[in-house]
Amino acid sequence: MTPAIKIQQVHKQxxxxxxxxxxDLTIEQGEFFALLGPNGAGKSTLINLLxxxxxxxxxxxxxxxxxxxxxxxQARHALGVVPQELVFDPFFNVREMLRFQAGYFGKGPExxxxxDEVIESLGLTDKAGTNMRRLSGGxxxxxxxxxxxVHKPPVIVxxxxxxxxxxxxxxxLWEFIKRLNREGHTxxxxxxxxxxAESLCSRVALLKQGELxxxxxxxxxxxxxxxKKLRLKLSGALPVSLRDMIRHQENQEYxxxxxxxxxxxxxxxxxxxxxxxxxxxQLIEPDLEDVFVDLMGRP
Amino acid sequence: xxxxxQRIRGPWTLFxxxxxxxxxxxxxxxAAPVMTALLYLLIFSHVLGxxxxxxxxxxxxxxxxxxxxxxxxxxxxFANSSSSLIQSKVMGNIIFVLLTPLSYLEFFLAFxxxxxxxxxxxxxxxxxxxxxxxxxPLTHPxxxxxxxxxxxxxxxxxxxxAGLWAEKFDQMAAFQNFVIMPLSFLSGVFYSIHSLPPxxxxxxxxxxxFYMIDGFRYGxxxxxxxxxxxxxxxxxxxxxxxxxxxxxMLKAGYKLRG
Numbered sequence: 183m184t185p186a187i188k189i190q191q192v193h194k195q196x197x198x199x200x201x202x203x204x205x206d207l208t209i210e211q212g213e214f215f216a217l218l219g220p221n222g223a224g225k226s227t228l229i230n231l232l233x234x235x236x237x238x239x240x241x242x243x244x245x246x247x248x249x250x251x252x253x254x255x256q257a258r259h260a261l262g263v264v265p266q267e268l269v270f271d272p273f274f275n276v277r278e279m280l281r282f283q284a285g286y287f288g289k290g291p292e293x294x295x296x297x298d299e300v301i302e303s304l305g306l307t308d309k310a311g312t313n314m315r316r317l318s319g320g321x322x323x324x325x326x327x328x329x330x331x332v333h334k335p336p337v338i339v340x341x342x343x344x345x346x347x348x349x350x351x352x353x354x355l356w357e358f359i360k361r362l363n364r365e366g367h368t369x370x371x372x373x374x375x376x377x378x379a380e381s382l383c384s385r386v387a388l389l390k391q392g393e394l395x396x397x398x399x400x401x402x403x404x405x406x407x408x409x410k411k412l413r414l415k416l417s418g419a420l421p422v423s424l425r426d427m428i429r430h431q432e433n434q435e436y437x438x439x440x441x442x443x444x445x446x447x448x449x450x451x452x453x454x455x456x457x458x459x460x461x462x463x464q465l466i467e468p469d470l471e472d473v474f475v476d477l478m479g480r481p
Numbered sequence: 482x483x484x485x486x487q488r489i490r491g492p493w494t495l496f497x498x499x500x501x502x503x504x505x506x507x508x509x510x511x512a513a514p515v516m517t518a519l520l521y522l523l524i525f526s527h528v529l530g531x532x533x534x535x536x537x538x539x540x541x542x543x544x545x546x547x548x549x550x551x552x553x554x555x556x557x558x559f560a561n562s563s564s565s566l567i568q569s570k571v572m573g574n575i576i577f578v579l580l581t582p583l584s585y586l587e588f589f590l591a592f593x594x595x596x597x598x599x600x601x602x603x604x605x606x607x608x609x610x611x612x613x614x615x616x617x618p619l620t621h622p623x624x625x626x627x628x629x630x631x632x633x634x635x636x637x638x639x640x641x642x643a644g645l646w647a648e649k650f651d652q653m654a655a656f657q658n659f660v661i662m663p664l665s666f667l668s669g670v671f672y673s674i675h676s677l678p679p680x681x682x683x684x685x686x687x688x689x690x691f692y693m694i695d696g697f698r699y700g701x702x703x704x705x706x707x708x709x710x711x712x713x714x715x716x717x718x719x720x721x722x723x724x725x726x727x728x729x730m731l732k733a734g735y736k737l738r739g
Contacts (some may be wrong), residue, residue: 233580236739255582263580269573273502285494286581288487329577368697408568 184247184370184450186211186337187232192241194227194392201227203392209370209385211246211336214363216379216400217372218470219389225372226266228389229341233263253390259287262335266342268322270314276325277310278303280332281310287333300328303358305351320351327355337368344375356382380404380470388477396477400470407468407476412438412446417459421452437466492587492662495578499595503561510599514557515606518549522611525671536704537674546611547625547698548670550604551632555693558600558633559640559661562592566644567653570736579738585731589641589724596637597630604629618701623699624709631713631720636661638723645736646728664690674706689719 187209194202202224209215219225230236231243234250234257248256271279277297284293301310304324309317317325323343330338340359344352360382363369366422373379379386379400386403390440396403414420416434427449430437438449446465453460503510524540533541569575578588611617619625647653674682685691696712698731699705705712731737 198719230739234738235576235579237734255584258580258582261580263577265573267573269576271569271577272572273505274498282494282498283577283581285497286491286578286583288490288582290486290490 183211185209185244186213186246187244187370188244188247189228189232192228192231192243193239194224194236195229195239201238201392202231202238205389205392205394207387207394207397209368211368212363212366213385214360214369214383215371216383216386217370217389218376218386218474220380222391223238223389224392225389226341227392229263229339229370229372232339234258234263259333260336262330262333262338264327264330264340264343268302268319268326270317270322270325272313272315275311275313276306276317277318279314279325280328283329283479284332289333296334297328297332300331304328305354320347320389323347323351324355326329331362335361337370338362339370341372342374343371344373344378352378376470376474386470388474390478396473396479403473404468404470407472409439410443410468411440411466411472412440412449413462413464413466414438414449414453414460415462416453417461419458421456421458423452424449491581491583492591495583495588495591496594498592499561499565500598502565503595503599510557510561511603511606514553514603515610518553518607520609521549522546534675536702538701539704540615543615543617544698544702545671546608546615546617546661547701548668548694550607550611551628551694551697552665552668552670552690553607554600554604554629554633555636555665555690556661557603558596558636559643559657561596561599562637562640563644563647563653563656564640565592565595566641567647567650570644570648571650586728589638589731591730592641593634593637593724595639597633600633600636601629604633618703620703621700621709623700624713625697627713628693628700628716630695631716632681632697635693635716635720635723636688638720638727641727642723642730645730648736664688668694669706670694689715693714 185208187207189205192202192205193200195324205228217225217228227236231238232245232250234254237251243255244250246260248260250257253456260411280297280301284297301307304327306321306324306328309321314322327343343355347355356378359369371379371383383400386396387394387401411429414436416436418434420428421438424438427438427440428436429439440446450460522542522545525545529541532593535541537545566575577680643653643656647656665684668688669685674685677685692712692715693705695705696709697715700713
């Protein structure tokens with residue numbers, strides 16, 4: 183089957199800045215894929231290249247088998263992008279904006295039923311006739327997502343879709359996106375909320391300074407972190423002998439990194455010796471954030 | 482057939498959106514320029530009417546009207562494409578068009594056509610109001626249409642260039658105040674260039690706006706400072722050159738696609 187996305191040896195330079203350095207990546211159809219990395223890693227540049235908003239210095243990118251430069255019409259038909267910024271056209275209301283967006287893709291009145299469905303699914307029915315200027319931030323975000331879907335693209339890219347979004351919208355949004363994924367759409371997600379990527383995405387790519395440093399299934403990446411974490415709330419300070427294990431500290435709440443579960447015994451013994459009372463204790467499985475921190479911390 | 486419809490619908494939608502964009506604020510984009518032109522007409526005809534006769538048998542007020550119409554056509558055609566582009570760029574919503582399968586040529590045609598429509602809309606409105614008060618002959622209507630069409634097209638293309646180049650509203654304001662305004666005011670809207678000293682007559686010949694105004698006025702009175710055919714060839718030539726330049730900039734993604 184043709185891959186949804188194929189990126190081959192892509193380089194992108196902005197003057198002296200080498201934003202992408204030979205990225206190779208293939209995303210299969212139907213995947214729920216996470217593209218992660220710190221700010222400036224090259225995630226948005228990669229998305230912009232796929233969307234044709236930026237041109238690669240060298241290398242090839244294709245969407246559903248269509249080259250984004252040579253066959254840009256077909257490639258853009260196959261792609262829906264939800265941009266990171268809350269941008270909107272202040273002259274029009276939600277429905278008008280969606281109709282215009284569908285029209286740019288050659289879709290006419292026959293597409294109105296789908297537009298209605300998208301409006302309803304994203305909870306925009308009450309706001310369909312409201313000018314974009316008058317919408318709240320959350321509603322604008324919904325309208326942006328709707329805009330990316332009006333032409334029914336098989337591949338959907340969501341660039342930080344939940345930044346600054348309340349819990350209710352986040353839940354509604356993910357339910358909708360999961361439904362689209364179940365219906366066969368390929369979803370590519372960038373997010374700073376790593377727990378979202380972990381719970382939703384089957385595969386993860388990690389970018390660092392324009393290079394792909396990890397590409398694997400979420401399960402395999404989690405398996406690379408052998409240890410667990412121990413969260414403690416103490417009556418006093420942590421004994422000096424345990425200080426090297428501190429991963430995070432806030433007042434007298436500590437998160438310690440464990441190499442193995444049997445280290446719990448050692449921690450408790452040290453606390454007993456120091457006469458420090460444990461007020462609360464929790465053993466935590468490694469998560470994507472641990473993988474992220476581990477990989478980003480490597481030279 | 483379906484593919485053809487799909488192909489046409491994209492640029493047609495962009496054109497329709499650009500038309501609606503100015504029509505939604507027509508008080509500002511159509512009524513206001515009509516009012517400005519009528520104020521010029523009122524003041525200049527009051528001050529100079531009866532004292533100046535530029536062409537034999539043509540009252541100064543009548544002489545003034547075609548120039549004011551054409552000046553408004555040009556300024557509004559420029560304003561349409563330039564303001565739409567700079568607003569979309571500054572607000573970021575240009576991305577909605579850039580993400581679509583629309584080609585650079587379709588983008589150009591949609592913006593250009595909307596600019597021409599706004600220019601003609603403003604020009605026709607001024608004409609309809611003016612003829613309520615003053616008799617205005619239509620000696621060569623095809624010349625009138627040709628100059629209005631190619632003139633607004635030329636300024637529509639120029640507006641796209643300015644919109645692509647400018648990154649901030651003040652850069653666009655500078656373009657309008659230091660390029661478009663001087664070119665339109667020094668083009669013979671209010672006078673015949675024969676009334677100027679020889680040096681300034683030569684300078685006026687370097688101003689493409691002069692040819693548009695003079696040729697357009699010829700269409701009404703059958704009289705002009707220079708040959709209408711020569712003016713038309715200059716205007717069409719300038720339109721073609723600017724169009725190619727605009728298309729080249731769009732094709733290269735100048736300040737649109739990094």
